[in-house]
């Protein structure tokens with residue numbers, strides 16, 4: 001992973017340092033993979049600093065699964081708000097919940113005779129999860145660069161947010177849990193890892209197997225998939241045939257087909273699909 005190791009220690013130090021400056025952390029995860037797009041180290045770094053979880057890209061996730069995640073986090077004492085930072089959905093809720101979560105702290109400061117000041121927030125999350133998009137929405141203007149390429153944000157700035165709040169726009173970048181193979185595949189499938197991180201064919205075979213099991217109707221309607229198709233290899237062959245993705249000699253262009261499946265999944269063209277589900281009762 002070319003851009004991780006060098007940045008990781010620096011990113012960790014920056015998050016650690018900036019957490020000291022704020023009253024509340026907005027932890028952005030991808031609603032399709034709330035577990036795989038989180039970073040367990042944040043819990044240690046933040047100590048008991050309040051933290052609101054944002055289930056971003058909820059427009060791409062299965063709404064029922066998002067509700068289950070919200071309940072699961074709630075049961076563990078964590079507030080989670082679904083959001084679509086592109087459309088601005090959920091942003092009002094995030095502002096309301098933020099004010100509620102910091103209220104006790106601000107009360108305490110006033111009680112100690114401190115002058116009233118703006119509530120300070122910062123956004124953290126793994127690359128490409130939508131941190132800059134959320135920032136732009138919260139700030140109400142386009143203040144930070146966004147892009148489909150992971151790792152685009154550099155530099156640091158404070159921006160005003162409605163309701164006496166200030167938001168630190170620093171790349172509060174958390175590193176993804178890439179060492180775990182299953183997590184790595186989900187990160188790659190959702191586009192959180194650069195395409196060179198894991199071979200696309202491997203990712204698309206994994207995604208194909210997942211979809212055949214969890215979302216067969218969506219595959220059928222998108223690709224006119226016959227019931228008989230059971231394995232991801234067959235799925236890719238079928239897609240290639242339907243979309244004419246052949247190399248000279250009539251051989252399937254597996255690379256192009258793999259990219260197509262990933263792209264269509266990432267754009268939500270297969271429907272709203274969640275890859276991580278909360279653990280069942282009794283599991284950890």
Ligand SMILES: Nc1nc2c(ncn2[C@@H]2O[C@H](COP(=O)(O)OP(=O)(O)OP(=O)(O)O)[C@@H](O)[C@H]2O)c(=O)[nH]1
Pocket residue numbers: 056057058059060083084085086087125126127128129130131132133134145146147148149150151152153173
């Ligand atoms: N569908 C959908 N796409 C989103 C949402 N939020 C962000 N995106 C898209 O996801 C991509 C990454 O968004 P950014 O806001 O640049 O993400 P970031 O976390 O700032 O990324 P880095 O700066 O690279 O770490 C962009 O293509 C956005 O348009 C969302 O809620 N829904």
Ligand SMILES: [Mg+2]
Pocket residue numbers: 131132133145146152153
């Ligand atoms: Mg950014």
